Amino acid sequence: MAMTKLVYSFNDGNRDMREVLGGKGANLSDMTNLGLPVPPGFTVSTNACNKYFEDGQKLTEELINSIKVELEKVEKSLGKKLGGSKNPLLVSVRSGAPVSMPGMMDTILNLGLNDETVEAVALETSNRRFAFDCYRRFIQMYGDVVLGVPHYRFERKLESLKQNEGVTEDTKLKAESLKELSEDYKAIIKKETGEDFPQDPKEQLLKAVEAVFASWNNQRAKLYRQINKIPDHYGTAVNVQAMVYGNMGETSGTGVLFTRNPSTGENKLYGEFLVNAQGEDVVAGIRTPKPILELEKIMPEVYKELNDISYKLEKHYRDVQDIEFTIEQGRLFMLQTRNAKRTAAAAVKIAVDMVNDNILTKDEAILRVDASQLDKLLHRQIDDGSHVEHIATGLPASPGAATGALVFSADNAEKLVEKGKKVILIRPETTPDDIHGIVAAEGILTQRGGMTSHAAVVARGMGKPCVCGCEALNIDIMDKNVKIGEETYNEGDIVTIDGATGNVISGTVKLIDPELSDELITFLGWADDVRQLNVRTNADTPEDANKAREYGAEGIGLCRTEHMFMAQDRLPIVQQMILSDSKEKQQAALDKLLPFQKEDFYGIFKAMAGLPVTIRLLDPPLHEFLPNAEELAKEINEMKSEAKPAYKIKEKEQILKRIKSLHESNPMLGHRGCRLAIVHPEIYDMQVHAIFSALEELKKEGIDAIPEIMIPLVGEAKELKIVKDNVLKVANQYSHLDLDYKVGTMIELPRACVTADEIAEHAEFFSFGTNDLTQTTFGYSRDDAEGKFLPAYIDKKILPENPFVSIDEKGVGVLVDLGVAKGRKVKKNLKIGICGEHGGDPQSINFCQKVGLDYVSCSPFRVPIARLAAAQSYISQKK
């Protein structure tokens, strides 16, 4: 077997080697090849990481040797030696996975320092303060990351030292104080671990590589992967790179930069830097940095070079770049570049701009926007006209508005959300340890940190509103309150944050429906030009139908008539119908329902004039419309104890008896859908009458209605035949109107898929109800599974994700595919759609494209997502 290369010099790799080198490593190689100023180094590959786990978490001799070989190359190119007593080489050790996982794994800087080399660095740089500042930082990082010593142990010591010295900023500490601090830090390590801080730089390096490998499986990294659907088997690479210093004085600095604004998409450099600081200071959000444009004033030449490199990199990668750089004594070094994460709004604007600038083709642009992220653009916003007073303003770090109860810790956020509360997580700053709180919260509010701080980046990634660097906040974590001016707000107080303006508002605020931006309209127009799948909506009211049309829906794929039965003015009549003890009384109730249903259908057909409207006849079991048996029993008991008239009690008792007779042990698999229509045809008869008398009226008014009548829960062709014949019998009473209509069926049972050929004989269209099909294929009751065992299944990776959210291609998908094939075998051009929740899920839409459906149908707010996802599916499948 050929040996797998385990370690690559930055000169050996290229951008196509992300899988092996990780994103960071591949781009470092790439930038090196482009001739950009990248400090030399090498990448320990993901192969090495996976091998490390396979070997029971041990570094092999082979790997150690390869690292040694590459290290020597770096030493040779710089004329420095790791652990050298003169001119010693220091390196950074950073994780870098194939897919970006910002802040999720560990980084160690200044590796190579020990009691001896620190003195050499001091001598070399003629900057003893700098040398010991590096040393104390290194000991802390190493202690934290490699040895597992909690970082607050070190920070407390730093704080007390600053107090002793009477300074507030780290940069004001003198060399000797920092030396003293490094001694204290070593003592902390000895005390916590029982062993001395390792003085051998080679040992430091190997242990650091191991620690980065291990961080691939820390809790927060695992959670991040789960949320972002990143496979566990990728592994992380480790980048070992010669150190450059942003903390060597006022001509040094460090920063992060986006080549365009990642929040709005504006084509302008966007970023922040800190003078005299190391990179972690910016990202961690501990000091609030300056906007990148100010760099032009301070170091104009560096700014120009940075600007040129940014342009070059964006051209090279044909995408917005997220860059990390360090300035060491006036000299610019590039430490990282990667495609920038961005808000949905920015993604759309950037895609449109890049097409207009001929950087991207339309197809490419369409693929650049994450369809599920569009959701964010369709969230409700604070009404501009509501003129609310804000209590504080921070940085507008991630757009959107959110309202919730303040919570001061990630754990509490999670707990309250589990109880059904909506919360805003408020923190001095967030760290990767807060990730579960960010997931749980509606929005994030921080006191410190800039637009590229942890909170901002993560919130943007998740599409959650975020306001950060809100310096007016005075947070007391222990007492769980925050002072803003004179006011104190406690845990549980309701606030609203507006991530588009940075405003923080006390209490709730009126929100309005979003408008689609011009760029989004243009962009979705391109998607429409490309896509093959039609997009319909699930709508039960004219209002929803109108909204969906505005968002581009091309018809209604599912109008649930039971929702009409549930309305307050109809429910008593529906109950009357169900509880009646004679055919006559039942028919009388149905006659009363008829005008209501007619009005419903009239409104919906009108709102969707010119587009098809699929009406599903009554689906749920009748007992869903009846009072709860337990409550009624209680009521009867109370009536008895209050000695209410016997005839009234008897009336209730009869209702209870009927409810009990309708009880089912598994209503999901019970007497519902077309099974109802087989036993009680009169209900569908009424509904079909309502449809056709609405059509009659619309025809008179010259409004073009396109009805498709859908029979639910068919499992056998003969069921459909019988029910369809009944539909036609009613419809034929309106034959003088010469109306055009279709009668079709839902395919939502495994047996319907298996016998779809026979069913197709009687169906003018199919619509897959993949929610019920998922329930029956898996044998899961969604109501029960999601509360009981499904979370454990996702957690243990038994299932890659919730099959009710994204269609299970391996199981349910096979049956859908079979149903399509069998249906089309009988009717070549059978129109086939999907109307479950999956119809609005991009991954599921991709599947629908693959199996050749004609349309998807989803809730109105997901229509734009579906339009984009449909286009993306077509483009990527065309390739």
Added chain:
Amino acid sequence: MAMTKLVYSFNDGNRDMREVLGGKGANLSDMTNLGLPVPPGFTVSTNACNKYFEDGQKLTEELINSIKVELEKVEKSLGKKLGGSKNPLLVSVRSGAPVSMPGMMDTILNLGLNDETVEAVALETSNRRFAFDCYRRFIQMYGDVVLGVPHYRFERKLESLKQNEGVTEDTKLKAESLKELSEDYKAIIKKETGEDFPQDPKEQLLKAVEAVFASWNNQRAKLYRQINKIPDHYGTAVNVQAMVYGNMGETSGTGVLFTRNPSTGENKLYGEFLVNAQGEDVVAGIRTPKPILELEKIMPEVYKELNDISYKLEKHYRDVQDIEFTIEQGRLFMLQTRNAKRTAAAAVKIAVDMVNDNILTKDEAILRVDASQLDKLLHRQIDDGSHVEHIATGLPASPGAATGALVFSADNAEKLVEKGKKVILIRPETTPDDIHGIVAAEGILTQRGGMTSHAAVVARGMGKPCVCGCEALNIDIMDKNVKIGEETYNEGDIVTIDGATGNVISGTVKLIDPELSDELITFLGWADDVRQLNVRTNADTPEDANKAREYGAEGIGLCRTEHMFMAQDRLPIVQQMILSDSKEKQQAALDKLLPFQKEDFYGIFKAMAGLPVTIRLLDPPLHEFLPNAEELAKEINEMKSEAKPAYKIKEKEQILKRIKSLHESNPMLGHRGCRLAIVHPEIYDMQVHAIFSALEELKKEGIDAIPEIMIPLVGEAKELKIVKDNVLKVANQYSHLDLDYKVGTMIELPRACVTADEIAEHAEFFSFGTNDLTQTTFGYSRDDAEGKFLPAYIDKKILPENPFVSIDEKGVGVLVDLGVAKGRKVKKNLKIGICGEHGGDPQSINFCQKVGLDYVSCSPFRVPIARLAAAQSYISQKK
């Protein structure tokens, strides 16, 4: 298009034309060809019948002409004419479907008589009494069958005439009285229908043909077809045949005859005859006839001829024949022959005897016994040792014992059975109108009628115990009681009948398990030699296991461990386990259960020593083991109103809370099977410990146990992998014992079928759980469907039968087939079985053979059925 021949002379047909001529018609042709004494005639074909219904129930000119042509041939051959004023031809008109439906459709005798021809017949036969006897019979039959005049109208008149004349038997009525009776009968017809009794014999004939056609769709015929799975589209043929007379005096007679005893199989003529009677008198059971052997004394030559013909026919058809004959003035005529219906015991004995006599091959013999009928041989019998006193004795018409409440009408029988009662239907005699009562009853008891009466034939066909001709009964239908000697028994009184002895016993009687007869053992041995499918049993106790072994089970295919959890001494511990609020308490409860489970498994393994035992780990949701929430709430309410101690109430309230938290809206699709094991692995751990410690003990004792551990409700390979790994973890603690065991899974979800290839990677065997698979494939909850809509589905023929009884090949079967193919693709020799109720259903077993399963598993009492059905499937599929 070629014209379809509509009418066939008896000279034109043959035995292979059952579909066109019906069974009776084909055999009449066949007997004619064999040169037997068959009165001439012709058959109006089933094609004509189907055309009649297609044409909106009208006889076409073409058909009328064809009938005329064939009628003329008969007239010519006999030198008689229908309606002739001299020597007139009389005919019988009888139904005859392709599949025998005894007594279900209508028959008319003596057709051709009118006021004129009756006199001609009187002259011709010099027997005026005979002529008018025929005439009055004909008017009644024609009135009843063709004109729909209720037969009791005629019978009342007959009764009052007999009273007036002071006679008790019809045969004692004089000619003039009978003439008078025929006048009265015509008057009845005029009164009831408003029209005269038709005097034109051609009109009589055509109307009679129509009436027989129409009787194909009468209620009782439809019900019979449904029960016996006879397709509606078969249609019936009509046989028109020259009349011969058994009622021409003491040298005439009529009878029915089986070539062997249809109850026991004994190789001896068996049947009955009546002197001076027409055929309907025997079948209707109105007069009690004489045993056939007595014919030898009365008419030795006729008896000899009959004996010879019987032998010839049995040889010819290679099966026991059920023959109708008439003796007209000493001359024998054959009116019908058909393969005889028989009891299961007779079927087995006859099959074995015919092999021994080289009439049949073993394969043929195996196919001759209806597998589902074997059930009857395995019903419990009255304990011979119980020495019960009987209150009456009738004819042992259909073997088996039955106990139930007396009911005096078929309607009442049906009603009481719907309410869950077991009933014995007691009637003076039964008619085809009683069929629904016979279906409902446990057994049938009649006062009149012989071994070939309606009650006897139908009961034998259904395998229900029947005692008939029990003359000691004095039944009062109106008052619903029966006097036996001095005692009066009322509706609702419990009796037991023993169809093997004819005894009737008051009250219940101890029943014992049946023994397999020697013939059955031989016969099943032949089946075993042939069959490819193994037969296992579903058994949860050593007793069941032993019983099944006795019946030939080759292992246990399903041992349900939850039944052990339900036992009285374990349930409190199980509840403790479920309700415990800490892992420790839960484990303590499990530790208490362990010895019980170990004991269970020890007993079962021991009973099945040397044969495989498949143990299914816990399957149902936990709430099945808890008290009913509603009842508990009631109890708490009562405790409160009785001011019970607060801590006791609180205790109950906590249990109620836990029960409610375990509540599921669709438990069938809920948290059960391996899903429980994923979330609570400790339960399966305990069960596996119990299995292996039982195995340890058995090994010490040198008993050969062959365990197969089965994981239920797997829908995804990873589920099985996790649970299997846990099983192996426990099993490995017993690795020093070097035990042989398998771990496999149930395939009972559509997704398991679709992904069976992946599942097979982790499974050492598959067992299809087709009950759950039927539920999920159809989306039916069995509990709900069978009570709510399934009866309507069968009734409307949406489904051919209950898919929980016989596997739905078109839907569920396709998934089973897929699962087998996918599983075997990965593991070529994967052992696959079925363990649902379908495993004991012959039709489903045939399917299992077809898809290549290794074994079926069924309840102990169905094991012999499965052995036979497996052999039959193999033989018929081999063809």
